[in-house]
Each structure stands twice: as structure tokens, then as C-alpha cells.
Amino acid sequence: MKIDTLTHSIGEWLRGTGPESDIVMSSRVRLARNVANYPFVSRASEQDRLEVEKMLRDRIATVPVGRALEYIDVGHLQEVDRQLLVERQLISREHAEAQGARGVAIDVMEQVSLMINEEDHLRIQCMHSGLDLLGAWEQIKVVDDQIEKIVPYAFHPRFGYLTACPTNVGTGIRVSVMLHLPGLVITRQIDKVFRSLHKISLAVRGLYGEGSQAMGDFYQISNQTTLGRTEEELVQQVGDVVPVIIDYERRAREFLVRETQQNVHDQVSRAYGILRTAQTISAEETMQLLSRVRMGVLLGLIGDVKIADINALLVRTQPAHLQKLRGVELDTNDRNIERARYLRQYFEEGDAGNRSSVN
């Protein structure tokens, strides 16, 4: 791959389909695994890392995941290509910025990705569009079972699957949903919702910002503990809370339309206007405005934009995607100009935001 193929395709979580996809962007499950006969990655020698990468790469290649897996040697990628994989949520920022032998195997639909030599030897991730945690869990379970047959995982009778960081030990599972919560942000209820999530040991983070500061009202909720409960219980712990948040968000959106319709309509229309006419625009502002437009479309205040297209724009206006689409390296200034141009062109032509694509 095919980084270039990837640039023009549409990833699973961008499809904007699946249950509750007006609020739930994607559902993700990941498992942390290590092989028993090597030190953990942070203590592994260069030689160890090479051997682990080769062993896992060769073995993963024989695992039937239902679709073809493409292997990408992350250690030998250009920075912009590594960044693109991060923007696509196929590898973590840590994995992109790490040193030494490492890679990722990705299925052609971008549902399954297997990171080799991240913080743990193996991080298996499965991502589905909309609210589908059970679907993601069922899929990843099969992949994990297949790999387990041919890879000796590090396991302890009491502590379970062993991980480099004790915060992941036990099941090694991290279950998360990415939510779009503009209603709760505008009505300033978001902090309160998060406080109650912390109380039941769920973690919340803003998706694109630093720390817990969100950009564009996108938030990720995940389980904080990994040991002492079964994988199914942890999937359910996150799954149980999502309908409650969805309900809050829907009520907040209804409240906004009912009590402040003019105001909201004005905000949404202005956001839409800026996106269609700006001559230079930062990634942050774009994210914020796209978030508002996305809400406007869902509230029926803007008619002629598709949710899947906004999802695509959210990713394609990020730095690496912009540069790959343009085919040249751009500094921040030029990126802001190119981003504005890309957005204007999209909204003028009003097609799938996908004009250079085969898919």
C-alpha cells in the first residue's frame, strides 16, 4: 500500500453509517498483546524489535481476517505518510513517532488494523462505523483467537495478558466510542456529563485537541480499567453508557432548536458561509465549523450536504491528507490556503468530496 490508495479511499469510520451515526462516529475495540519470549518494546534491543516485527508480520500474514491484509513498514515511511495513518486512526501518534522496526497490517476496508511494536508487541484494533461495539468485539475476538494459535502470548495466571504498562494488564482491552456532542458543548453540559463518567471509571478525552480539550466537539469515551472484569463486561460497561449520552445530546439539540432556533440557525449558517468562502483557514477552525455544519445538517437547518461528506472533510482537511491530496509538501501557511481552496471547491461542486477518487 498504498498510502496513496489510502489517501483517496474512504475509511470505515468515515462512512457515516451504522446505528446512531448522527452522534456516534465510530466504535472501536483494541487488544494489547505481547509475545512471551521477548522483552517489552521499550526494553527491547534493536535486534529484538526486528525479530519481533518479522515474527509477527510473517504470522499475521497467514491469519484469515476475511479480507486481504496489507502490511505497511511504518519505520521506513516518510513523516507525512505516518501522519496520514494517524489522521486515519490506523496507528497511534506514539507509533508514528516511535523509533525502530515497526509496522501495521491493515485490512482493505480499514476495519482491522494490527500495530506491531507500539508500546506492546501487538495492538489489534477493530473499528466499525456508528454504534457497533458488539460487532467490533466479535470481529476482534476471532482475529485474536487466530493469532493466538500461532503466537505464544505472554500470560500470567492471575494478572492475565501481560502488557508493558500495568494500566492495560488483564484483558488488555480498550473499548471506545467516538461521539459528536455539539449540543452538550453549546448548552455547557459536557463537563457535567464527563464528571459522571469519571465516577463510573470511564475515561473521556477530546479527540483532536490536547489533553481533555476537544476540538470540533468530538469526544472519545473508553473503559479505564482492564483487569478483574471479563471482556464482555467491559464492552458492556461502555456500551451501557452510550445510549444515555445519546439521549442527553438529542435532548440538548432539541432544546437548542426549541429555545434558541434563530441563534442556532445563525451559528450554523455562518459556519457554513465561512467554509464556503474562506481564503485561508486553520485546521482547528475548520474542525470547529464542520462540527457546527454537521449538527446543522442533522437538525435540518442545512439541506444539501451529506453527513458522510462532512465526515470525509473532517479527515481530508487535516495536514497530511491535504498534502497527500495536493501531492506536495506544504508549510502551515500554504496548508491553510490549500485547505480553504479544497473546502470551496468541495462546496461549489457539491459532489462526494471525493472527486479524485475511484471509490
Added chain:
Amino acid sequence: MKCQQCDKQAVFHITELEAGAVRELHLCEDHARTYLNQSEGGGGGAPDEEGKPKAGGLAGALDVGQTADELAILDQRACDHCGITFFEFRNQGRLGCPHDYVQFEKELEPLIANIHGMIEHTGRRPSRGASAGSAGAEGAAAAAALPEGTDELTGVICLRREMKEAISREDYEKASEHRDSIKAIEERWIPPLHKEG
């Protein structure tokens, strides 16, 4: 508009939705901060990309139940297999190898209890066969749950380190002995790869 709790200008207008009812709050910056932070328990710093606590919070959690002297002694201890000291682990928040969980089991237990609220894994287990192995002190039940070959496989980490040491002191005979042992263990416990197609 004035703050509902003092005479300052209200700059935060918070809308609470509770059981379908809407409640408006108008607060100055100070009172808004207090309001938003109330009952904000624990949690050392912002979570990382995946939402798990950062290593800093981890090091803090490690102080439970150890005096400074005890900790100083503990810090010196090193894993037989990978050589990481407890001090290095405390600093980096990352363990060195799977054997650390065996070697530092007692010390990690309160930490794990602190993070997860539990110390016994109840989830999935590897399907590869169980063995009585040489698990020793933990008793038959625990040993039975240990996947086959685990001890020998983690032992490879130690053998590889000894092999490297042998090479560096030019003891090639010893080094090749170690190499043979590693190969034998890996062949015994890691299934051969059948390439398909």
C-alpha cells in the same frame, strides 16, 4: 446579569438538563469554576490518546504502603530476565518483560489493585494447553492455568541476554550453547508456520 452566588458579573451561563427539566445557572468565572470542578475526584492529569492514565499518575500510585527506606531497597531490585530495576520501572511507568510480573508480583499487586480495583484476571485465557510447569509457589490451581511452555519461553529473554554477554567476553562456546538452547525452546513451543497458497 449578576452571578447567582455573589455580586460579580455572571459570565458563565450553564444550562443543566436534569430528568427532562431545564435549569439555568448564571455564574461569575470563579463560581463557575468551582461549580464545574466540584466532585471532580482523583485522576492524575489528562488521560493519553487511549484514555488510560499517564505514567506520572502511576508513579504516584506506587507509593502506597512503602516507607522511603523500603522503597530505596526495592528500587535496587532487578528482573533476572531483562535486567530492569524497579527504580527504572517507577521512572518510566513501563515494565521490561513478561517475567517482571512474576519477579515483582508482590510489589505490583498493590499497584494493580490501585489501578483496576481488582487483582484477579477473569477474562479470556490462551487456549494453548495448560501445564504444571515449574510455576512453584503459586500452587497447583494457578500453575494449571499457566499456558504450556510459558516459563521456558520467558526464560529465552534471559538466555538471549546471557548469549550477548558471552559474545562480548568472546566466550563463543558458551554463546553457541545458549543459541542452541534458545532454538530448541522456540521450536518446542512456537508452532511452525504453514504458509498457505
